[in-house]
Each structure stands twice: as structure tokens, then as C-alpha cells.
Amino acid sequence: MSYKIVFFDIDGTLVNEEKQIPRDTIDALRELSKTDVEVVIATGRAPYFFKSIAEQLGINSFISLNGAYVVHQGRVLFERPIPRERLEALVVQAGQHGHPLVFEGGETYYADTDSHPHMLNSVNSLKVELPGHDPEYWQKTSIYQAFLHCEAHEEELYAESLPGLRLVRWHKTAMDVLPEGGSKALGIEAMLQHLGIAVEEAAAFGDGLNDKEMLAAVGLGIAMGNSHPELIPHADYVTAHVDEGGIRQGLKHAGLI
Known part of the structure; x- marks a missing residue:
């Protein structure tokens, strides 16, 4: 399968326990940025919690607040506030x-x-x-x-x-x-519809309990080696720990770099 879009969780996926982006992750995403693949952050964090991370990685599209606020290249695509x-x-x-x-x-x-x-x-x-x-x-x-x-x-x-x-x-x-019913999967659905990309053409990386729906909502769900044990059964592939080249290994497995 040729994947056209990749969604990345932040905590435990793009950043480690010290909230730092591993050097190898930065290098792997720079390689990915040279392709035509869409790169999207998908996080439980609010936009103001990850601005510096997105800028450091050159990512301008995101699914934030667990799918409730979705932006593609600066344009708001989807909002779902709590009643x-x-x-x-x-x-x-x-x-x-x-x-x-x-x-x-x-x-x-x-x-x-x-x-x-x-x-x-x-x-x-x-x-x-x-x-x-x-x-x-x-x-x-x-x-x-x-x-x-x-x-x-x-x-x-x-x-x-x-x-x-x-x-x-x-x-x-x-x-x-x-x-109720809120999850990163709703944001992913809105993003894929906007871009005209099929579910089968999407991949995602995550590590936490709020990533279950996300991994199920894409063609290739990748769990980090440091993932919560309850996430593992929802993944198609388990990569290495965030500090041990997990992003690069997962991207290679997907044939993206």
C-alpha cells in the first residue's frame, strides 16, 4: 500500500518523557517532508500546547483536543465543542x-x-x-x-x-x-474527507489510551514500543521505543522513507 498521509501523536510518540523530540525523530521527519506525503499532528493537546513542537518539525496541519479542533494548513476544517x-x-x-x-x-x-x-x-x-x-x-x-x-x-x-x-x-x-463519541478518529475522518484520501491510504503513530480509535481509523496503525499495554491489540504494527528510533522504524515499515 502507498500511504498518502501520516498522523502523529505527540506525547510518547513525537516527544519522550522529558518532552524532547529525539534527534532521530527530527531527522526521520525531515526525510518524510521531502516526499508528497501529508504530515499531520493528532493529539489530545490544545494548539497552544504544541506550537513550538509543530514549528520545530515544520508541521502546519493538526488534529487537536482529541479530534474536536482540526486545522489543515491554517484553515479550520472541523470543530466540535462540548455542549x-x-x-x-x-x-x-x-x-x-x-x-x-x-x-x-x-x-x-x-x-x-x-x-x-x-x-x-x-x-x-x-x-x-x-x-x-x-x-x-x-x-x-x-x-x-x-x-x-x-x-x-x-x-x-x-x-x-x-x-x-x-x-x-x-x-x-x-x-x-x-x-461523547469524541476521539481523534473524528478529526481524521474530517481531514481525509477534505483531502480526498481513502482510509486505506492513511497511517498513524500513537502510544496512549486516547489513540485506540485513531489506530483503528487508518489503514496502518502503528503503536510505539513504549505504548500503554492496552493500546497494543489495536495496532497493526509495534515499532521501537520513542527514544530508540521508533518513528524511523515505523516509517520504514510503512515504506515511507
């Missing part, structure tokens, strides 16, 4: 349990606290600037994703009480909150 009534239910319930929230818009993000350790630990792990403090930000603009800060044993408090929302854990103290 306001769903956000209100989340705010009420999180407040009852004392769990802080972060609200992610298309241009910036705010938290309903400025000092809770769960929020500080999770956001600092991304090596990005901390959010501003505005508990009512969710009422002022479109919110595409939220962070709900609680530990794994507290997830049951929300398991069946937030209809219309989907929760995906990405940190020991934080979960992404998406619209």
Missing part, C-alpha cells in the same frame, strides 16, 4: 467532590483554581505555561475539552453520572473530558 449544558453538569459535580477543572478553548485555557496540587502536577508534566484562573471561563467561549482532576479510584464518582461526556485518563491525577 454548554454538559459542561454545567460537569462543573456542578466536580465542585461537589472538590475536584478542580481546566477549560480548554481554541485559543487559550483557564482553570477554576490556581493552586490545587492535582492541577499543578498534571499541567506541569506537559512542560507548558500554567492556565489562567477563571472559574467562569466555560460560560464565555466554546470549550472543546476539559481536564478533570481526580485519582483513578475516584473515577467511579463520574462513571455513569455525566451523560454525553467521555472521560479518558492521561495522567495519574487527570482525565480528558470530551464530548
